[in-house]
Amino acid sequence: MKYLLLIVFGLSLQLGVAQDKPIKNLDSILNTMPKSEGLLTTYFDGDKLYLEFSKEALEKDLLMVTRLKQLPSNYSAYRNAGSKTSEQLIHLVKVGKSIDLIQVSTTNVADEDDPIQLSVAQNNLNPILVTFPIKSEEGENIVIEASSFFNSDSPSFNIIPDGLKKDYKIGKADDKRSRINSAKSFPQNTEITHTLTFPTDNPPRGNSTNTFTFQVNHSIIALPEDLMQVRYEDPRVGWFGLRKYNYSSDALKSDEVRLIRRWRLEPKNKKAYARGKLTEPVKPIVYYLDPATPEKWRPYFIKGIEDWNSAFEKAGFKNAIQAKIAPTAEENPDFSPEDVRFSTVRYVASTTRNAVGPSVSDPRTGEIIESDIIWYHNHLKSYRNRYLLETGAANPKARTLDTPEEEIGEMMRRVISHEIGHALGLPHNMKASSAYPVDSLRSGSFTQENGIATTIMDYARYNYIAQPGDENIRFVRQLGPYDDYAIEWGYRYFPNSSAEEDQKILKSFVDERSTDPMYMFGGRGNDPDAQTEDIGDNSVQASTYGLSNLRIVAENLEQWTTTSGQSYEDLEELYGEMLGVYRRYIYHVASVVGGVHETLLTKGQPGEPYQVVNKAEQEKALEFLNENVWTPQYWLIENALVSKFSKSGKLKSVISLNKRMLNRLMDADRLNLMWDTNSSLIGNGLSPQELLDRLAGDLVYGRTTPDQVERELQKYFAHQLKELMSDDGLALELKGKSLALQNELKSYVKTKKESENETLNAHYAYILNVLEEENKGSK
Template sequence: MRKLLLFSLILAFTFQTEVIAQKKKSRKKQTEQVAPKPKKSKKPKYSDFVKSNTKTDDGLFKVHFTNNKYMYEIPKAHFGKEMLLVTRIKDIPAGLGGGYVNAGSKINTQVVVWEKFQNKILLKVKSYNAIANDSLPIYKSVKANNLEPIIYAFDVKTENEDSTSVLVDVTKFFTSDIKAISALPARYRRTYKVRRLDPSRSFINSIKSYPNNIEVVQDFTFDADAPPSNSRTNTITIRVNQSMIVLPEDKMMPRIYDKRVGYFSIGNVDYSSEALKADDKRYIRRWRLEPKDINAYNRGELVEPIKPIVYYLDPATPDKLKKYIKQGVDDWQKVFETAGFKNAIMAKYAPTKEEDPEFSMEDIRYSSIRYVASTTRNATGPSVSDPRTGEILESDIIWYHNHLRSYRNRYLLETGAANPSARTLDTPAEEIGEMMRMVISHEVGHALGLPHNMAASYAYPVDSLRSGKFTQKMGIAATIMDYARYNYIAQPGDKNIRFIRQLGPYDHYAINWGYRKLSWAKNPESEVSTLDKWIEDKADNPIYRFGGQRFDPSAQTEGIGNDQVKASTYGMKNLKIVATNLPDWTSNQTNNYVDLSELYGELLGVWSRYVGHVSGNIGGIYEYNKKPSQKGFVYKPVTKEKQKEAMNWLQENAFKTQEWLLDDKILANIDESGYTNRMLRLQNRQLNGLLNKAKLERMIDASVIDPTTYEAIDMIRDLRNGIFQEANYTRNVDVFRRNLQKSFIDRMSTLLNSKNAQHADINSIVRGELESLNFQLTIAKNRRVNRMTKYHYRDCIAKIKEALNPN
């Protein structure tokens, strides 16, 4: 009975479970039958983006424009190819950058690559700071430790019909505030209190594709609380040009940099070296010049390059100046002949719209000379180069409109005493043109890869610059790349003098060294022995020396001649003549004092430069760049005799009150006050330069190498005795000297209480000299001098005590 009951219960449970299961299965089946099938996503087609009304520009990439959207069609073959992305300003608001930024200014240059990752196209920045041969194991480590930043990630919209390229929408990229391609660096954003980019007032003007480059023009409008102009708008609008150019796959063979010859350079750290450390490699920056006929070139014949260097003149250039600008470029043709090239460089007038509707000054395929409507007085010669090899790809020389006024003023001030044609505000047009021609030549030199060579002006003996025969042939410095603008040494009565700078022998030497094709060389290293020989063959001739402006008195800006004391003495004699005649040459001609005031201010600047050339000798170290195979030391202190001579000259021509600069016919007509402060600022520049911590440390170190040199303790004692000369006699001290003497004490106090002096001797010397001065002034204040001098001495004593015992 129990068994039968148990069996019945099991049977009932099993039957019920099956029924429920069947019902669930039936419901599931019904659900499956009635549920709609999911639609397959429709893959976008090429025709969805490139339609009948689409405008397409074919070039490096195809650029498609439809309904205010820009698409790049990127060939897959271009993935991983290195391209140079150059950000420039096309049009600029007034005042941006303080006057030294202009239409055409380069803001950023970076190597970029396009890469595919999943369904994205990445735009990445590639660095050449660290490199290694990709066949070596260490290449993996270099890659791992130099991860490339991603500027932007684009969605792949679709592919073209044969799947050889992908389409990406670049509209948002070029209308957003992407810092990597922005024309407003962080410092400008801080200065102008930029808050945000306004997308409603920012847009793409155009995108044009050429065979090797793509040019994008954008308008950006930013909300800014302190814009450089139109302040009430709280707005900065800037037009930007982005140039993307594919870098040459056939790389130019680099030339190894040598600091004995002046060239701009690019550098990287090469981990491929088998030495115990990575190699720092550095290559010069230069244009790629390849001879059309290599056999004729190797025979020593002049040969035209396959691709010459061409500069286009800005259509905005005034007609009367065009020929001088063109000459400034073409003058380098003769220089390149020294390197074996004929017609290697030239200037051309920009084509008209009818001749070439696609021509643009922003197009990176064209180098240009821009004429900028700006009150800035300057000119520059920047360039764009391949960071892998140093090959210069393009450059834009910039001339600012007001720059000629600077040259006219300097011409009058520096040569007017010996040069009758400079004694006017209306400088003859041909002479103005010659000045402009030489400025352009100087900037072209930069664009060819040459930096300033301030040592070149030291190559010529001072008295040679008073010779007509010498200056007409050799100019006033050995290179156009020095800042030797005018011959201020020639004296009244000297005949047939060249007053304006020109190209010189160093320019021929440097271009030959950097540009001559060594066709037999297989790699940069194989050229070195030949390049070394060219340098060492001329190493003893100062005409071919390269020097940078730092602590070397023979490489100073604006100076000429190989003896600064002698040169500045001649310069001062001329400047005194000019100062006497300045009203006659300016206000008496114009019947106003505007030019007199401007030129007097610049005359003080010229005086300050002449003084600075002499003060550079004190604590100066000559630098003669050499390799160990050459004789002599690299660094050599200026002799004690030369430094003492410079100190005596400074006391007489800088620290003594210069009465000739205080002509009432000038001062009483240009300003109501400020004469003493202006003179003090100029004297302080020289004083602070002498009592400079780095200079004093250099003098202390120099005495270790050469115990006979001018020591810091002697220099400060001589400086004190000269500046406080009146305290040794019964003499009144005038207001200019009183100001200078107090400045001396203030500067000494700063040195004494400096927390970061590298040499304890500086503190000892300064303390000892202040104590000696305190004793000297304590006696002097009791002499029979006027009341102002007595008060002055008492004040000086109080300042010394405060310096010696602060707080």
């Protein structure tokens, strides 16, 4: 006899019956409600939600994933539709007359036959998220009511981070403005969507309602009973992973291990695979395109997905990843994008300028179960604009806002490839864009064969280095050798071997390659070779080329964006983004100052993991900044351009940008880090004292008749010296240097403030006043 359990999600009173009493005639109630059968069979009529499942589901491993489906505008730059807020392994446990929903930890582990397993269990008691009282045990059914579980902000949902709750002064969810929206069930998952509304006393600009409303989706997913063999992380190869602590380790401690997240790929013909023959997988990775995807873009999406087949071939698989058009209701009435058995690429009509590649994985093994790539329609604008700004000088096809279809299609293809890479398990690899020599990126033959970075997983979107006259240039990114290497490492199949044996084989594979720049992995940190949005192995040279191109774009921006009879709205938008491009180029160079090269190594490999950037390189970076930042860049604010859309001008914007750059270089934490790394790491770097002296020379001593922009920077430099003296975190030795520099600057200013120019007299008097006030304050 099969036993069934029913969970009721709804109001605190059901049909006028108190919450702690049985519900009579439950069958007749359920028969009147829309039903959806599956993992948890749902009965939902808009007021009440009942879930029915087999008793066999008790204490089974289930995964509950919570995501934002819709969210308020201007809420957070780091959360958007599709963002995951929680992912937890859960059990339904019967305790007397109740069902407990338990969150199960998978972080602390031990071998089943190891006696320490008992201690692990005793010292890692799983929390009870909610208890559902049993209301009826009549016949074969058990009825459970869960009051307001999906109409409240359960801590387990993690809808709003504590920091944002504090910043926006968000109150508790308002149950009168919160509701369950829908419930659907499929063979391996159940989907529940609900709306939560919160009052807020400090909403973001533009929110006059003092209200945040979110639509939230919960996926309850059956996890595989046949566990996939794990693969241990090697930090020298970038991979999304899971952290665990193994208490059965031979090490004299709980041994931290990390498992990578990957799809389960096994060859159909294992004998042929073992002989080195390309073999199809038992279960390929299949993505279905959203029917809402415009037909003209579908071929590019398909190519972007299936581009990864070349990388999977390095791992021994053919046709490992496939793209298909989603079937119509007539072709397959059982198909749904919400069904966990189907991975999708969804095309969302939204003003959001983004694309994301989330996936769901088994927290026990790292097996990726499904993923849904999301493309937001307005992301087309992002790529159209940047294509013009970053390549227009050397690329005639980019000199328009009506980007040719094949050009924008190629960009979309590469964005989808990037997001698919995330869904395959690969994180960003910002180190990869520094592998290719800068001048090679001006070569048509090189860029056509190798692209502009060694991986699609870097933020190396466009070739901004190629100059006017360079021929046959590839301007858009593509997959590269690092992608082949990473996929082979993560997906190579080893029959009849343990995870530990696989780990030894793969270590040798990485040992042979990881010090080659073509295969290096690295995050951002303080390494100037691991920056976002940059390309080439020399930031100063690359940004010099980039700014040369950007000047040409600025001269032609109106012509390329605005036709006769059109408003200047697009011109204004592109101008704002052009300032952002300028900012990126100069910040790439600023990161060289005080930078530390990081190379991920294990003992026995040649080289040093951390080396200070050479002093000569840092001085070249400062020369670049002196020429392209401290020296006023009036080409950015040409009257003929800015007067088309601004009544106030943009001088203040450029000065503000330059001040932020100066603040970045004179930041106490950066100066402390330079002081520390020069004392502790290998290399001959620039000292913080030398940096401050150089800035004083470039900003003040070298500009005897400063104009209005230069005067603003000189005053800001004096203020920053003052701030350094009052910063308790600055090393005392550096405070001494700052005080000495202030005294030198004060002496210099005294000699300058008696000039015949009244403007300069007032300017130097102001600086002297700032410095003398600082000296008074330091006594």
